[in-house]
Amino acid sequence: MTTTDATAPTVGVDPGPLIRLTIADCGAKVLHSAVQLDVFTALADGPLDAAELAAAAGLHPRLAADFLDALAGLGLLTRQDGRYRNTPLAEVYLVQGRDTYLGGFIDLTNETLYGTWGRLTEALRTGEPQHLDPDKGGFVGDRHADPEKMKRFLKGLDAFSDRMGGELAEAVDWHGYRSFVDLGGARGNLAAVLVNRHPHLEATCYDLPRTGPIFDEHVGRLGQTGRIRFVGGDFFADPIPSADVIVLGHILHGFDADKSRELLRRVYDAVRPGGAVLIYDRMIDDDRSNADRLLSSLHMRLVSRDGGEYRIADCRDWVRAAGFTDGGARPLLGTHTLVAGHRPGSRHE
Structure with a gap:
């Protein structure tokens, strides 16, 4: 039986921060996908409208508008008169070919974080490392066994x-x-x-x-x-x-x-x-x-x-x-x- 503590606060406490924390990984996944689809590189030569940008990045029209506007809401794109452009943050760090490009690091985190953090509860109960086999190179996993996989891994580290x-x-x-x-x-x-x-x-x-x-x-x-x-x-x-x-x-x-x-x-x-x-x-x-x-x-x-x-x-x-x-x-x-x-x-x- 569940009881309610009469002294517990029931009004005046905004649950917004809790909700935002609960879905924080959604924003990160939007960024990861944008990097994989090269959205920011497509805008390196100037602004594009939604249809042009969707075509350049290979976006399906059913999701394109919400996806692009979410990137704007996250501070990575701006939208003016129906045309999108990179914010300074994205222009410096998310355009391929720039010395400052951090896309490799973002790809690395996308590859390594989700499989392990999805097992956090199990790790907290057992104390055991998750996902990446410590017998195959520790947190590097089996990448040393695959030169191409290792190169991608190191490219992400190079960005840092x-x-x-x-x-x-x-x-x-x-x-x-x-x-x-x-x-x-x-x-x-x-x-x-x-x-x-x-x-x-x-x-x-x-x-x-x-x-x-x-x-x-x-x-x-x-x-x-x-x-x-x-x-x-x-x-x-x-x-x-x-x-x-x-x-x-x-x-x-x-x-x-x-x-x-x-x-x-x-x-x-x-x-x-x-x-x-x-x-x-x-x-x-x-x-x-x-x-x-x-x-x-x-x-x-x-x-x-x-x-x-x-x-x-x-x-x-x-x-x-x-x-x-x-x-x-x-x-x-x-x-x-x-x-x-x-x-x-x-x-x-």
């Missing part, structure tokens, strides 16, 4: 690393350093951004050996062959190449605290005296109140057996425990945190 590399190039004073290693650097995209901004740097990408051919192809296409070297290995079993700076981007969130501390001790041994470690992730704010960061951590726990985001304070503790002096923390891209640590000693001694 282009922006992160540009911001990291400005956030750190690289002039006193001669070399860096991007740990888990995939096909070398972030390393390429850094050496383009700071040509004096010697760059190394360190990742699993099977990533080597994909690295060679991508770096060759970027015209960086010979400027960035690839070293294959296992973070925990093989020597980490020595350098002035070692970058760990989206690495520690794949491990638990003990493994993260172990890895940072190995990194300390590889950083030259006077050098630095740079760690970026969507770290959880120290009072654990930022919902976006906590959702990111939940995602890592859904797709990996030991992963999860970690508090900024915890990361700084791990850095100090490894032997580095604390270089502080700062925001990156508005969504990430950069924690730095410095190895005592004189550079290039």
Whole structure:
């Protein structure tokens, strides 16, 4: 039998935020479909009316009007006198061929999020990772077994690393350093951004050996062959190449605290005296109140057996425990945190 608490509020509480949260994934799926159908690229040369845009994107007329107007309502298109055009946000980030294009990242999230988050309730009850088999490469799943699938996966990551590399190039004073290693650097995209901004740097990408051919192809296409070297290995079993700076981007969130501390001790041994470690992730704010960061951590726990985001304070503790002096923390891209640590000693001694 259900009873009603007479003291519970029954009027004056707007359910709107709850309803919007309940259907929040609908807006995301509209964006994903628009990227897949290249709606924004179709508008790159100027506005189109509804029929022209529907024809260019291959939209069925039964759904086209609601779909296009929903994109306008989401702030991605504008509609004036029956003609649609991209908003500045869409024009910069959603037109294929632009250096700032984020469509690959959007495709990646569309591919990876829904299968796992649809199993959240099961994961909460069992504690087990969902959908992506941890025995086939952790949260990367079986993509390494399929080179074309892996390329699509990495293309999505490249859309992010282009922006992160540009911001990291400005956030750190690289002039006193001669070399860096991007740990888990995939096909070398972030390393390429850094050496383009700071040509004096010697760059190394360190990742699993099977990533080597994909690295060679991508770096060759970027015209960086010979400027960035690839070293294959296992973070925990093989020597980490020595350098002035070692970058760990989206690495520690794949491990638990003990493994993260172990890895940072190995990194300390590889950083030259006077050098630095740079760690970026969507770290959880120290009072654990930022919902976006906590959702990111939940995602890592859904797709990996030991992963999860970690508090900024915890990361700084791990850095100090490894032997580095604390270089502080700062925001990156508005969504990430950069924690730095410095190895005592004189550079290039």
